[in-house]
Amino acid sequence: MDVDAYTDAHRADWERLETLLRRRRWSVEEADEAIALYRRTATDLSVVRSSSPDPALVSRLSSLVARGRSAVTGASTWSWRDPLRFVTEEFPAALAASARWWVGTAAVSVAVMVLAGWWVATTPGVAAAIATPEQTRRLVDQEFASYYSSNPAASFASQVWTNNALVAATCLVTGVLLLPVLWVLLQNVMNVAVVGGILAANGRLGLFLGLIVPHGLLELTAVFVAAGAGLELGWTWIDPGPETRGRALARQGRVTAGMALGLAGVLLVSGVIEAFVTPSGLPTWARIGIGLLTELAFLAYVLHGRWVLRDRAGVPVADDGS
Known part of the structure; x- marks a missing residue:
């Protein structure tokens, strides 16, 4: 798999999900969008793990999926916030x-x-x-x-x-x-x-x-x-x-x-x-x-x-x- 081409094709989704995760509250439309993007990114992570040896990309997507899961399901790790x-x-x-x-x-x-x-x-x-x-x-x-x-x-x-x-x-x-x-x-x-x-x-x-x-x-x-x-x-x-x-x-x-x-x-x-x-x-x-x-x-x-x-x-x- 061409990692660079795959990254270029899906970068917009990943960046959009990161943007949503930085917000404290979502509208109903944004919540639906975040759920869809989280599912796509989880699929992308699975593809990258099985096809690419790039640890930086795997690490980035793993972190993004974990944050997305916490935001979507309501589970979260402790923070001083x-x-x-x-x-x-x-x-x-x-x-x-x-x-x-x-x-x-x-x-x-x-x-x-x-x-x-x-x-x-x-x-x-x-x-x-x-x-x-x-x-x-x-x-x-x-x-x-x-x-x-x-x-x-x-x-x-x-x-x-x-x-x-x-x-x-x-x-x-x-x-x-x-x-x-x-x-x-x-x-x-x-x-x-x-x-x-x-x-x-x-x-x-x-x-x-x-x-x-x-x-x-x-x-x-x-x-x-x-x-x-x-x-x-x-x-x-x-x-x-x-x-x-x-x-x-x-x-x-x-x-x-x-x-x-x-x-x-x-x-x-x-x-x-x-x-x-x-x-x-x-x-x-x-x-x-x-x-x-x-x-x-x-x-x-x-x-x-x-x-x-x-x-x-x-x-x-x-x-x-x-």
Whole structure:
């Protein structure tokens, strides 16, 4: 076989396939073209291997076929771009896609939390039924504030992160059962409500907010996201839609697994704030300000995910702000 003539005859196909493989996204037409070119190049590789001793050409076509197979079948080798893409695209897109679940979960949870805390703080006898006067005194005067500085900051951050990651993972992993998610969520909501109610009843609401808000906004948001994603997974079992139940659960399960990884990072940030900012000597307004800015940054991250989804769907972005 004349290798040069064969190369000249097929070079355009190979170069076109290389051009397509360098792109991050394909249109439907380009995807069909890439599949056809991949098949032709695989055939060319087989011909060249059997007829030509040219190792450079074999190596080039082998690499091109391997890349084409990965792009066409969805299989890929690990690259440093993978975690970067997860952080910048996949995780925020998943947050945006499941927003109706976790935003609804957050709204109901915060409403229950506020009502329960108000009930504990204002209803005579409720706080006394929860804790003895001695327990209340220790909580109000010592234990609540000292909790955040009871251990070295780095050790405390690790402990908090591990505990919160476990809570989030429980919501995600047991989501298909629904009830465990609701139980974990109720426990977290009532813990905050009861402590806040007792401190408010004893005139220490400012202390409570000053120590909870800096890390609690992001921490509770992560818990609400985990609970919402878990509930969405459970609802997929009940109502899989047009897919089979197995396929729907597999698809949503992959999304949920990615959410678990991303939320571990979010909870790491809240754990660092809880260990280093919450017990710091910064004025209360500064600590609360840090918590608010962190929460706003997370919401902006979710908004970025919404734009990623719109870009993938091919929806044009309006110039008039709508």
